[in-house]
Amino acid sequence: MSRQDWGIGLIGLGGIANTHLQAYLNAGLKVVGGADVDKERLRLMKERWELSIATTNWEELVDHPDVRVLDITAPHKKEIRLPIVEYAGLRKKALLIQKPLCPYLKDAKEIVDTAERLGVPLMVNQNSVFVPAFQAMEPYLRNGAIGIPYYCQIENRNWVDVSAHSWFGKDKRWVTSDMAIHHFALVHHWFGVWETIYAQMGRDPSQNGVVGDNWSVVQIHFQNGVKATVINNWAYRGHRPKPHSREEIIIQGDRGVISGDSEEICVVTTDPPARIFPQFQGKWFPDAFANVMTHFIDCLDQGKPFLCSGRDNLNAIAMIEGAYLSAEEGRSVTRREVMEKAGIND
Ligand SMILES: NC(=O)c1ccc[n+]([C@@H]2O[C@H](COP(=O)([O-])OP(=O)(O)OC[C@H]3O[C@@H](n4cnc5c(N)ncnc54)[C@H](O)[C@@H]3O)[C@@H](O)[C@H]2O)c1
Missing domain, CATH: 3.40.50.720 (NAD(P)-binding Rossmann-like Domain)
Known part of the structure; x- marks a missing residue:
């Protein structure tokens, strides 16, 4: 066929x-x-x-x-x-x-x-997970070019007015569920299964049309030892925004760094010293x-x-669940407790 x-x-x-x-x-x-x-x-x-x-x-x-x-x-x-x-x-x-x-x-x-x-x-x-630039980053992450990856940071900051939208931003969960899910799925794809999560989040009430969180900082610890920080700040009115789909990504290893966004990426290696600009075709949208x-x-x-797959994606949805629980209770939350609470035995 x-x-x-x-x-x-x-x-x-x-x-x-x-x-x-x-x-x-x-x-x-x-x-x-x-x-x-x-x-x-x-x-x-x-x-x-x-x-x-x-x-x-x-x-x-x-x-x-x-x-x-x-x-x-x-x-x-x-x-x-x-x-x-x-x-x-x-x-x-x-x-x-x-x-x-x-x-x-x-x-x-x-x-x-x-x-x-x-x-x-x-x-x-x-x-x-299918953005051409992020797909072009992946071989450098997996082939040892930057050594052993140990830290990843994704930052998305901008001001958006969703007051005219009928449902977007109207649930008590917003930026961490609707936007950070892009980044949670990506770090899950790159680093595997997570273990613990710690989140801070809040709401700038001057942003019309939003009832839930409009900024969050989520720290995730993966089973393989990598730590990631996922920042989604959609209440940012300042200079140099990094809007979706141009959020900034950094992946640090013990022998180099992959950095960039969905339109421009660079790999810096220390052994041998090099600065590589991988080529790719296409944009996120x-x-x-x-x-x-x-x-x-x-x-x-x-x-x-x-x-x-839907089953695999529950790992990313569990990050949403863990992030809200962590922010609410002011503590680090384990994947195990989030999964158990939802009746998922894996
Ligand atoms: N980058 C991305 O991947 C991305 C970007 C934007 C939105 N989304 C997702 O896509 C989904 C839709 O977002 P949107 O911005 O297009 O919303 P939207 O409100 O513009 O469109 C949703 C449409 O669904 C229709 N609809 C509602 N209930 C329906 C039903 N039972 N049967 C048939 N149609 C129904 C509505 O009339 C509306 O036209 C959301 O889950 C959102 O998170 C993903």
Whole structure:
């Protein structure tokens, strides 16, 4: 079979669906159609992307025989996503679901358990893992070029006004669940399973439209000894912002440093002394989104395991859970206690 045999149906045609559709168009993937509960939004997206099927009834899209992969870009609320997973699972459709799978570990677990029970593949769209620049960093991290990695820092700071948005920023969890999840998934991919987490977070009340945390600093200790600091400060009004998708990344090893962002990277080695500027093609938006979907389809087509499976992603969602618990109780939290509390035995 070829990629063209894997027809895609999008559920939720809001803001990010534009990036998905542009990415799939660029990659020559087959989009069968889309669904959205908002009639006006549906009309606009049908016209913009020339969708041959556009429906307010997502079940109709799931049932379409040409749809084999559902791309879920509806908001990350359990009450929206779980019914779709159940319905699609019964019809054996593969599922790609936008990050965060759910901001609460118990809810994310329920979605993963449901997909597994119904025997359908579920990948989480953790597009940070598929950013061309970050993929170009990876060989230097793994091949000993910087020696043994021991510290990673990711910093994302900017001011955003989300007051006009209907749901974004309106949950009691915000920047650490909705944004830091990009970075949690990335450090999980790079460094493996985490052990303990310590977080500080807060809310600048002058940022309109946000009810939850709008800044956080999260320190993660991995089983392999690496320590990481993930900073998401979306209440920053100062000079030199580092907005998403240009957040700054540093990975330090005992023989060098990888640094940069999604558009420019550098590797400095001490043995031998060198300064390398690895080349890569593409940016986070929309190229990482094409990389995610082609990876998923190719793995499905070849019967191979894929990155960012729902089960594996619970490690990243557990970082969200651990970070909020740590900030609330002012202490370091272990992965084990977070997993046990959510009923996950691994
Ligand atoms: N970099 C990234 O990967 C990235 C960026 C932005 C958003 N996201 C994620 O994508 C998801 C959507 O975000 P967005 O910014 O596009 O939100 P949005 O509000 O712009 O779009 C969501 C759309 O889903 C529709 N919808 C709601 N319930 C539905 C249902 N039951 N069935 C069908 N459609 C339904 C809404 O009408 C809306 O058009 C979120 O989970 C968000 O975290 C990811």
